[in-house]
Amino acid sequence: MKLFEWSLRLKGFPINEAKKTLNVIENLTTEQYSNYLSKQLLAIVDFHLEHTPFYKSLCECIDTSNWNDLPVLNKSNLQQPLEHRLSDKYTPKTIYTNKTSGSSGTPFVFAKDNFAHAITWVTFMQRYGWFNIDLNTSKQARFYGIPLDTKGYYKERFKDWLGNRYRFSVFDLSDDALEKVLRKFKRTQFSYINGYTSAIVQFAKFLERKNITLKTICPTLNVCIVTSEMLFDDDKKLLEQQFGIPVVNEYGAAELGLIAFQDKHNNWLVNSNHLYVEILDDNNQPVPYGQTGKIVITDLYNRAHPFIRYELGDLGSLSTKSTLQHPVLEKLIGRTSDLVQLPSGKKAAGLTFYYVTKTVMSKEANVKEFIIEQLELDTFRVSYVATETLTEAQKEAVQQAVDIYLEPNLKLYFEQETVLNRQKSGKLKQFTSYL
Known part of the structure; x- marks a missing residue:
């Protein structure tokens, strides 16, 4: 039973329509993709200029026909009540809303229309499929935070049940807590690990101290996907050694979805299906492939809320192997998170x-x-x-x-x-x- 997809459809997200759209995009020729991208960029800008007063006010006295003259949004621009930023075609009751993690220190509430949210999840399904992970059937070992108030706690547990995952809290990474994690792996047929890099690395160090390879006690494991924080080369080697499975680096943001995902050849492929990623200099102009700059992203489909030339707060570079249709993220700077040590x-x-x-x-x-x-x-x-x-x-x-x-x-x-x-x-x- 496709419980995960069913739960998304039940909430009104058009998963089938998004799958069809993604299939069309994936099969475009190089020339066709260039035309597709140009049309989508023009369409999303025109839509928000017409229907989103917040975005129109940012573009006053600007030649909006010139892409590089369009304003670069940052998180401080978006720190105002959501209803001030919404398109007039949507209301808070007809959209998906959530909060950013605040890992950059600048949290805010964001919105997506139902189709934009659906194509985000369909892209996750496709990328995870590269490693034989089916979000409907593959059991996930999830290293994330969880609310500790009763209502929030059980809400997340229910969402985890729908998503076929078991959550390990990152609030306690002591040896006693990790021993319980290990016991859960021994009796559960997990297909993959997903979660915050620093917490997963701590689990790997715990396994190293105990001289245990996780795959030997949980043979159903296929892959480990780390996200939200920087993955350093030494940590990746440790994870591969102690888990006995491939380790995949995921780069994403709550408000945009999946930004980049490593394939089986360790190419960090940018999600060019519904995102357009630019690397800009301090003057908000594009830099050549291979040069470092600000990571700026446009969501091609979100009509509820403008994420047009949106600056995440990270620096990075696109590889010289990149093409318009298949950009490759070469380097990402930032997203590190220290561990808290307590008395x-x-x-x-x-x-x-x-x-x-x-x-x-x-x-x-x-x-x-x-x-x-x-x-x-x-x-x-x-x-x-x-x-x-x-x-x-x-x-x-x-x-x-x-x-x-x-x-x-x-x-x-x-x-x-x-x-x-x-x-x-x-x-x-x-x-x-x-x-």
């Missing part, structure tokens, strides 16, 4: 702070940016940019969230800033440890 000896993924900072996020986007720095084993500084100073009640809410997700008796110091220091890449690193 109890417990370790947790740096992205844990995403779940903590959600406690102070609001629809009005009061908190614009934030970074957390670990000064001592039990001491953290929370620097933030906001339209208003956090109240004592809001600070206490963050403290309580830290108590739940990490451990009690940690000291938090809050500092409101007008501007936060950024990395050389131009991206905010949400968590930094000075230990």
